[in-house]
Amino acid sequence: xxxxxxxxxxxxxxxxxxxxxxxxxxxxxxxxxxxxxxxxxxxxxxxxxxxxxxxxxxxxxxxxxxxxxxxxxxxxxxxxxxxxxxxxxxxxxxxxxxxxxxxxxxxxxxxxxxxxxxxxxxxxxxxxxxxxxxxxxxxxxxxxxxxxxxxxxxxxxxxxxxxxxxxxxxxxxxxxxxxxxxxxxxxxxxxxxxxxxxxxxxxxxxxxxxxxxxxxxxxxxxxxxxxxxxxxxxxxxxxxxxxxxxxxxxxxxxxxxxxxxxxxxxxxxxxxxxxxxxxxxxxxxxxxxxxxxxxxxxxxxxxxxxxxxxxxxxxxxxxxxxxxxxxxxxxxxxxxxxxxxxxx
Numbered sequence: 248x249x250x251x252x253x254x255x256x257x258x259x260x261x262x263x264x265x266x267x268x269x270x271x272x273x274x275x276x277x278x279x280x281x282x283x284x285x286x287x288x289x290x291x292x293x294x295x296x297x298x299x300x301x302x303x304x305x306x307x308x309x310x311x312x313x314x315x316x317x318x319x320x321x322x323x324x325x326x327x328x329x330x331x332x333x334x335x336x337x338x339x340x341x342x343x344x345x346x347x348x349x350x351x352x353x354x355x356x357x358x359x360x361x362x363x364x365x366x367x368x369x370x371x372x373x374x375x376x377x378x379x380x381x382x383x384x385x386x387x388x389x390x391x392x393x394x395x396x397x398x399x400x401x402x403x404x405x406x407x408x409x410x411x412x413x414x415x416x417x418x419x420x421x422x423x424x425x426x427x428x429x430x431x432x433x434x435x436x437x438x439x440x441x442x443x444x445x446x447x448x449x450x451x452x453x454x455x456x457x458x459x460x461x462x463x464x465x466x467x468x469x470x471x472x473x474x475x476x477x478x479x480x481x482x483x484x485x486x487x488x489x490x491x492x493x494x495x496x497x498x499x500x501x502x503x504x505x506x507x508x509x510x511x512x513x514x515x516x517x518x519x520x521x522x523x524x525x526x527x528x529x530x531x532x533x534x535x536x537x538x539x540x541x542x543x544x545x546x547x548x549x550x551x552x553x554x555x556x557x558x559x560x561x562x563x564x565x566x567x568x569x570x571x572x573x574x575x576x577x578x579x580x581x582x583x584x585x586x587x588x589x590x591x
Contacts, residue, residue: 249278250442269557276565279526280389282573286530289548291333291541297353299364300332307425307440308386310433310508311372318508319372320385320435322392324399328365335544355410363408369399375508383525386437390529422451422465430505456480472499531573546577550584563587 256274259266275281287293295301303325311321334342342349357364371392373385383390411417426434426444434440451459457478459465474497476490489497534542549570553563564587571578582588 248442250439250446267557268552268555269562272552272555272558272562272566276562279569280387280524282526282530282569283389283391283533286533286545289545289552290533290537291335291544292331293548294334294339295350296332296334296338297350299329299354299357300327302326302331303366306388307443308388308435308437309428309440310375310435311370312431312433312506312508314431314506316506316509318375320375320378321373321432322371324369324371325366325405326369326399328367328404354407358407358410363406365407366405367401368403368405370402371397371399373397382523382528384521384523386435387521387523388437388439389526417464420455420459420462420464422447422455422459422462424448424451430503433507458482474499527569527573530570531577534574534577542577546580546584549581553581553585560587 252274256270257266260270275285305323308320308322311319346352354364371394373392378385385392424444424447425440426448428434434444455462458481461481461483474490474492476485487497492499534545537545549566552558553566563585567578567581567585567587570581
């Protein structure tokens with residue numbers, strides 16, 4: 248499982264507690280599927296101006312299922328109504344240097360002034376029967392679904408119209424979890440999602456305690472009933488004698504049943520690399536869609552990162568090779584400025 252090691256690579260050096268490029272580039276040099284992520288991270292989008300001008304992406308693929316049992320794969324997208332704005336290097340130094348909490352303050356002040364931030368919710372859907380019709384795996388989280396083929400469909404909006412009263416109680420104790428879904432939304436075979444629906448709740452129990460779902464910020468707002476009793480930090484007073492289910496002495500009943508996606512599986516289960524990796528097409532297309540000045544800023548960020556004295560010649564060559572496969576001209580630009588040859 249790559250996720251824990253990825254987090255370790257992105258976090259500060261365990262010896263010096265300094266976040267360093269050589270560690271990040273070393274780890275991801277083993278994973279060419281990361282190239283698409285870096286086409287966002289090293290792009291102008293890498294540093295949002297603030298939360299109000301920031302897009303949100305669900306990353307994982309879920310499943311929509313109707314009451315009749317019709318199934319579609321779905322990706323969720325949040326688009327800010329005030330547009331997307333980012334900070335370039337000189338702006339980062341100026342804004343972040345003046346106030347390291349600038350994004351939080353902007354959000355708080357905007358809500359307090361009645362200038363409520365709003366995001367539109369869009370979805371993209373795919374018929375699972377068409378899953379193999381693309382040149383990439385739709386369940387591969389390192390890929391995006393092309394909007395010209397799978398257009399965004401508006402389905403809702405989110406408005407933040409009230410500031411919280413206590414940051415710790417209402418923010419720090421929040422426990423988001425991809426496993427908690429509403430009727431009509433279910434999981435897919437997305438490999439990262441399958442890991443997350445287990446690991447998030449496991450982390451919350453460690454971070455907040457086994458009864459974290461009793462905390463007001465995480466508890467259901469509607470009437471609910473279950474026979475989950477006791478455990479550390481349990482503060483729900485209960486005087487029932489029946490703490491099991493089902494029981495003829497307790498009126499607790501099953502909730503309304505909703506369909507889940509049926510799936511007929513054949514073949515053998517195996518641990519292997521995704522068959523249709525196609526790791527270089529989308530990063531290359533994204534790079535070529537930019538204006539020349541945006542491409543140049545992107546190149547400068549890569550050159551700066553790869554010029555870290557602890558980044559070896561081998562690692563530089565690997566990254567130049569990856570980008571050459573994504574876009575030949577960009578790979579040649581990196582190779583020329585870094586004085587390396589790509590390792591094809």
